[in-house]
Amino acid sequence: MTRDIPPYDPLPRSTVRAGARPTARHLAERLGVATSTITRAFDEHSRISEKLRQRILALADEMGYQPSAIARSLNRRRTGIIALVMGDMANPFYPAVLEEFSLQLRRTGRQVLLFVVPPGGDADQLMPQVLQYQVDAIVVTAAKLSSPMSNLCGRQGVPVVFMNRRVGDPTVWSVCCDNECMGAAVAEYLVGQNRRHCAFVSGDLDVSTTTDRLRGFERGLAAHGQRLIACVQGGYTYAGAREAASRLFGTGQAKIDAVFCANDVMALGVLSHLRLNTSLRVPQDVAVVGFDDIRDAAYPENSLTTVRQPVREMIECAIGLLDEGRPGGSVAQALREVPGRLVLRSTA
């Protein structure tokens, strides 16, 4: 032990105070080792004698020590935090997405920092706060994000994934159900059931999710020489869809015998209107088809025919993309489509 003795104590004041969180330094002092050794005890791949590791872990357990994820993040320049920016919590589809996202991410040791976009609000305003927290990636769903803002994320090296929405920007990923195909599949099915007067209840017409489904639906109808009879806005909400239905089935309208809705919440609104305010029978007089396959769709009093969005697979896909960084190629290459499935129940 002829090592130079440094001129001052490298751990000058005892840092053990009651009521504060223990740090690696506290453990190090108690065991007479360096803080770096504490680190290594918690790292699977570090070289450290098994005996010492066990002593450290035991003491950590006793003192309630856990390495600080904040300090680690600073050093590693990875926080393990994924920002989830989400609007429209009123549609049960999105809480379901949220739940699945959270569960899947935790399996890989990552956390969800949630940002709810207030109804009618804009994700842009949130982005400064999102970026301050040095999140590893951003997932946006049911919300708008301007192109300058997603560029800002790009400049900072933060990958962005849109869930259930497609944007014409090759620098961000998009993960969707194959909306257009499924729209066509619905048309196909309805025509096969001898429906001849189909209508569509849309969400916002500037959102890909709605327009893709609509385009597919019209294409499917056209393939059988038919055309859409009516297209009304339902604003993605139950109340909006009831309103829309009252317009569709108001007096003096063409006789509609099938309604395809851009989501389940609206389909349930349409059903509600038909049952309470008309004498039309579902499905005999009018077929109703939704999209998403939310939990309520399967309830026996609804028993809604709908398109199932494969939430688990879509999220697996999105999480896979997070780890790839930012898309390299064209708009088409930045899009991932996961196949949906038509679920036949009692309304069509």
Place this chain on the structure above:
Amino acid sequence: MTRDIPPYDPLPRSTVRAGARPTARHLAERLGVATSTITRAFDEHSRISEKLRQRILALADEMGYQPSAIARSLNRRRTGIIALVMGDMANPFYPAVLEEFSLQLRRTGRQVLLFVVPPGGDADQLMPQVLQYQVDAIVVTAAKLSSPMSNLCGRQGVPVVFMNRRVGDPTVWSVCCDNECMGAAVAEYLVGQNRRHCAFVSGDLDVSTTTDRLRGFERGLAAHGQRLIACVQGGYTYAGAREAASRLFGTGQAKIDAVFCANDVMALGVLSHLRLNTSLRVPQDVAVVGFDDIRDAAYPENSLTTVRQPVREMIECAIGLLDEGRPGGSVAQALREVPGRLVLRSTA
């Protein structure tokens, strides 16, 4: 400028690399100032000349610089992150709570780190991860947390608030609706409507939310010389409640003319059973009352009479408690009850 020149360059290598996030140091180099000056430009209460501050903010804007919340958290020992631990995302009441929580917290510049407890799971397993992230407080809702675990949080100085659940632990806060009062109010109302054979559909009987409502309900009945005819478990779910209803209204049962359910989801399940599988009319033959006042309760085809939980006020209360640290006194003092309100619609 006769200041001593230090023996080495304090900012040795130029740190401006493309593709990386700009830091205070990058700005400092560009402007020839110290990094601490950059900090001060972003702090309202720091002394700094207005002119220099403007120059700094302008450059920050141009370079896309934002102070790192991670580094700041390390220094200040406050992260501004609140952990929200939540189970039962299938009940729309909780996403609504989540949304409101997130919006209210952001108003005070704080963020939500979300932990979803998988169905049937336990919050205990999540706590190590929660604590690693040095959250400023933990809010638990619709999930169980063991006493040793909440003690661990206590030792680390992290306040814990239970939302919509009461625990017998004076070291953690609880925020509830005045469940027992409202249970009594429901009984009062039903008896006043000449209901004489009341039943209760419970959630888990080891959760205060259910037992308080039940106790109040029984107390209210007793005040009018009545007793509960039946009490069945609905497991908080729609399917469970349908099942429970089929037992309540199965053949050979006493004639029940009112059902009070521990939440709206179950009340809707009971309604569904009554409408689809019996010839009983609601409310003429049977009254149904729920609890929560979720969005679906107000839909015209449900029009459910229920108890409104004042979500906004409960969350305001919970957030107020977060800032107070940990409760100091008795179990009773650690409980905050916010008054609910009976909402009369068409089912009772």
Place this chain on the structure above:
DNA sequence: AGCCTTCGTGCAATCGTGTGCACACATGGG
């Protein structure tokens, strides 16, 4: 016995920001 490799640990710098202290300079009062 001597050399080389492997193992286990300490040292010190680093991540990016916040903050107490010191210092230079300007201002005002006596």
Place this chain on the structure above:
DNA sequence: CCCATGTGTGCACACGATTGCACGAAGGCT
């Protein structure tokens, strides 16, 4: 003219963990 008071800025260290490098010890090989 001198001193007390403010103002604006830099310096250096702290926050808590990670990590490349160095070094001593141990063990295998010839």
